[in-house]
Amino acid sequence: MSYFLIFISAAIVNNYVLSAFLGICPFVGVSKKIGPALSMGMATTFVMTLTAAVAWLINKYILIGLNLQFLQIVSFILVIASLVQLVEMFVRKASKPLYDALGIFLPLITTNCAILGVALFLVMKEYNFLESVVFGFSAGAGFTLAIIIMAGIREELELADVPQHFRGAPITMIVAGCLALAFMGFAGLI
């Protein structure tokens, strides 16, 4: 039951994009069309789940084990960067179709603050190993949900008559505001 709660909490109630403001750059940058948005969401979910597992192990056995918590930020960011590189090489060898689907989005994920956010949050919330993995996956699922909804709205927005100076980023922000308002309705769930 508690895993289910973690899932609902990370994916919907505390949605990463709309209530924790993590991963805004890809959310604004890659949400013009549903196709690429879905690939970005999948790639992010994949890396987030892996990061959660690896970050938990590193934090527990290396950082806390050796009393080196002050190296947390440096080691997490290095691990994420190398993990993304590793995943990219592995996916290219193992599954060509998946690699083509994720494409350019994999390397871009390194600088996605949502990934580092997952690592920092799971340390802060003191999850155990399995909870961390579930948390990483749910955060990714929430990100995917938000970016696909956004892409769907923006495809329609192309046809709308938006005031000239508000086209592009400003209207995207305002739409995101309305989405965030809608997602606040879930706040009572937990």
Next chain:
Amino acid sequence: MAHEKTSLCTEFTKGFWKENPVLRMLLGLCPTLAVTSAAINGLSMGLAVVFTLVLSSMIISLVRNLIPREVRIPSFIIVIATFVTVADLSMAAFVPDISKALGPYVPLIVVNCIILGRQEAFASKNSVGRSVIDALGMSLGFTITLTFLGAIRELLGSGTIFSVQIMPNAFEPWMVMILPPGAFLTLGLMIGTANWLTARKGKSA
């Protein structure tokens, strides 16, 4: 190089408006949205960025000729992460309340695109002096934008600015402004207004 001719003064002030990281270049949006529920949080976040950006720019432009091109990004990230750790731990020690309010967003400065962007675009190609001036201008532009955004949200959301009561008692605070949707709405309106102002300025010139 034509680039070298721009005066130090232009280098300093471009971050305030012409190349303002948040409003014009849309960089560093995550902390911008997340911490600006009050003006004081925006200001402290901005100052943490000033500290990190100025010192990392200084170090990176000092060693810019020693780093091989292929490994420059990882090296930049290590330098930045070091200064972010210093900022994070000092804030936790000296201003624990603010550190608690900013939460994980201080460590997240590491992946703030403004910082890596300035290293890649400026500090790795220019002398120490110019890099520091550039970093100072950019990060102050960021700080001003954040403080302004925080002030608007705090004024409408709690009727105060820097915790000083501004609105009359009869004013009913708009709770939504200090909640996540208010951040998106206010920033959207600010970017739109900035676009409009720039376009108008361009027309009259």
